[in-house]
Amino acid sequence: MRIFLSGLMGAGKTTVAKALSERTALPRFDLDELIVQQLHGDHAEGSISEYFRKRGEPAFRALERATLERLIAEHPVGIFALGGGAVTSVETRRKILGAGLVVTLDASDEVLARRVGSGSGRPLLETKDDEGGDVLQRLAQLRAQRAGAYAECHMRVDTGQYDPDRAARAIWEMAAQQPIVVPLEQRTYRVFVGNHNRHTLAARVQDLGHVSSMLVVSDTQVGPAWGRGISTQLRSLGQTVTHLELAPGESAKTLESVDTIWNAALDVGLDRASLVIAVGGGVVGDLAGFAAATLLRGVRVAHVPTTLLAMVDSAIGGKTGFDTRHGKNLVGAFHQPSFVLSDVHVLSSLQHAERRAGLAEVVKSAWIDGEASVAQLEADAEALAAGDEEATTRAIRMAAQLKARIVTEDERESDVRAKLNLGHTLAHAIEASSGYAGIRHGEAVSIGMVAACRVAVRMGRMQPEAAARAERLLDKLGLPTRVEPFLSERVLSFISADKKRKGERVSFVSPGAPGDIMMVPLPLAELQEHLKHTGA
Ligand SMILES: NC(=O)c1ccc[n+]([C@@H]2O[C@H](COP(=O)([O-])OP(=O)(O)OC[C@H]3O[C@@H](n4cnc5c(N)ncnc54)[C@H](O)[C@@H]3O)[C@@H](O)[C@H]2O)c1
Numbered sequence: 001m002r003i004f005l006s007g008l009m010g011a012g013k014t015t016v017a018k019a020l021s022e023r024t025a026l027p028r029f030d031l032d033e034l035i036v037q038q039l040h041g042d043h044a045e046g047s048i049s050e051y052f053r054k055r056g057e058p059a060f061r062a063l064e065r066a067t068l069e070r071l072i073a074e075h076p077v078g079i080f081a082l083g084g085g086a087v088t089s090v091e092t093r094r095k096i097l098g099a100g101l102v103v104t105l106d107a108s109d110e111v112l113a114r115r116v117g118s119g120s121g122r123p124l125l126e127t128k129d130d131e132g133g134d135v136l137q138r139l140a141q142l143r144a145q146r147a148g149a150y151a152e153c154h155m156r157v158d159t160g161q162y163d164p165d166r167a168a169r170a171i172w173e174m175a176a177q178q179p180i181v182v183p184l185e186q187r188t189y190r191v192f193v194g195n196h197n198r199h200t201l202a203a204r205v206q207d208l209g210h211v212s213s214m215l216v217v218s219d220t221q222v223g224p225a226w227g228r229g230i231s232t233q234l235r236s237l238g239q240t241v242t243h244l245e246l247a248p249g250e251s252a253k254t255l256e257s258v259d260t261i262w263n264a265a266l267d268v269g270l271d272r273a274s275l276v277i278a279v280g281g282g283v284v285g286d287l288a289g290f291a292a293a294t295l296l297r298g299v300r301v302a303h304v305p306t307t308l309l310a311m312v313d314s315a316i317g318g319k320t321g322f323d324t325r326h327g328k329n330l331v332g333a334f335h336q337p338s339f340v341l342s343d344v345h346v347l348s349s350l351q352h353a354e355r356r357a358g359l360a361e362v363v364k365s366a367w368i369d370g371e372a373s374v375a376q377l378e379a380d381a382e383a384l385a386a387g388d389e390e391a392t393t394r395a396i397r398m399a400a401q402l403k404a405r406i407v408t409e410d411e412r413e414s415d416v417r418a419k420l421n422l423g424h425t426l427a428h429a430i431e432a433s434s435g436y437a438g439i440r441h442g443e444a445v446s447i448g449m450v451a452a453c454r455v456a457v458r459m460g461r462m463q464p465e466a467a468a469r470a471e472r473l474l475d476k477l478g479l480p481t482r483v484e485p486f487l488s489e490r491v492l493s494f495i496s497a498d499k500k501r502k503g504e505r506v507s508f509v510s511p512g513a514p515g516d517i518m519m520v521p522l523p524l525a526e527l528q529e530h531l532k533h534t535g536a
Pocket residue numbers: 219221222225248249250253280281282283284286306307308309310313314315316317318319320328329346347348349350351354441
């Protein structure tokens with residue numbers, strides 16, 4: 001376990017690092033101290049200030065990054081106190097987010113100013129002093145400049161409120177939750193995946209700071225099982241909690257349901273500091289997310305997904321919307337959640353067929369992610385098919401991590417995010433041609449993936465053995481793999497109605513070996529022709 005402490009000068013990185021190191025018995029490293037040692041060894045400049053003055057900030061950041069990378073490579077565990085500006089480099093930020101728990105320490109400007117005194121020995125504070133600014137002003141400026149960088153963390157701790165021991169305890173507790181970060185500067189959020197962790201929901205709401213009231217949106221199937229208990233838990237926070245249950249299923253994913261949410265919210269006087277909490281599958285999440293995106297031009301939403309599909313896919317990434325008579329999800333908005341909390345245990349009440357359908361998206365994610373994830377799924381296949389909670393938690397974490405990474409790279413689906421549509425071209429056509437009844441989305445994705453693999457083999461993009469491997473895995477998980485019944489002219493004609501189509505070309509997501517996914521623009525007729533031959 002590595003824990004990185006970041007934050008403005010005076011936020012308490014060294015002090016909290018000492019307290020954490022004592023609590024956990026993990027070794028402690030101070031990046032600035034190591035750089036100073038190195039400067040004494042390699043360079044004439046003895047101090048960071050001197051190095052900064054002579055060589056400038058970019059040179060210092062490069063040295064800092066190289067030192068940190070070496071430290072990470074050499075130490076798989078430890079508490080790492082970083083320099084205040086280390087995370088201003090996006091590469092450094094992404095590196096440490098992948099290497100351990102990143103904690104931003106903070107306190108008010110006044111508290112920080114008191115702690116740093118005149119700012120001497122702190123190059124960025126000194127610089128401004130030379131220009132006549134005061135420390136308080138300079139701190140406020142740095143805070144504003146670095147707000148996005150400091151927001152990209154697993155947790156924030158206010159060291160004006162928490163003494164070092166309490167801060168260390170809170171950090172250690174958070175480390176046990178192993179949150180996954182979706183780093184989007186000030187819209188950064190965390191995904192919590194665990195077993196029986198729904199009891200921590202109130203604490204996650206408290207992490208958000210001021211929340212004036214809450215609207216819990218669920219459906220009449222999930223509400224009695226889980227949603228009502230969640231509303232009761234949230235009432236312990238003291239704010240008004242309104243509980244709403246919609247009709248269940250895709251047929252309820254309509255503008256009328258959105259209107260029901262809008263009115264329930266406005267009836268109780270929801271305001272810009274309120275929080276909408278979606279407790280349900282992808283339908284509830286998409287509806288509540290869209291209602292939140294549009295209410296008062298945007299209030300916060302948090303997701304508590306209760307289907308496997310929602311945990312591995314729909315709750316992460318900020319796509320929201322509803323269906324119209326023209327098709328699925330044609331009206332919507334991007335609205336990232338404030339957090340996502342997935343409790344694997346709630347899947348215990350989900351119909352077996354629903355859970356199994358969600359596994360198709362897990363296989364898709366593993367194939368996009370790479371060999372290690374596919375091999376892990378193969379090893380876990382029996383346990384996953386039987387609903388084992390440990391194996392399911394592992395699979396959800398893998399898929400959530402992949403989705404977090406892809407959403408960060410391409411939030412609005414202009415390129416890499418489209419990879420997540422692997423298997424979806426035929427799947428959407430199958431669903432649309434059946435009027436979205438009689439086949440679950442995941443089942444259609446399974447068939448669509450088999451077809452995509454076979455098309456890729458025909459195109460010379462995929463080895464036949466790799467395609468057979470994907471098919472075996474889907475089959476072992478109990479998912480349908482027979483493509484033939486779905487290759488009628490009628491089904492294939494629905495591909496032309498797919499909204500991913502660009503002109504007469506379809507952007508076909510072509511699999512190769514695990515981890516090797518390519519977008520191939522194909523003339524529609526050519527793709528249809530390929531598909532016709534995949535029914536072997
Ligand atoms: N926003 C996105 O990025 C995204 C991605 C993929 C899919 N989606 C959308 O997700 C929707 C499908 O989601 P879904 O598969 O979760 O379906 P769903 O939300 O309709 O849930 C399936 C059924 O299971 C019930 N249910 C849910 N959780 C339960 C639980 N724990 N115990 C018992 N019953 C439970 C629901 O009431 C419903 O009847 C589609 O509308 C699709 O468009 C969105």
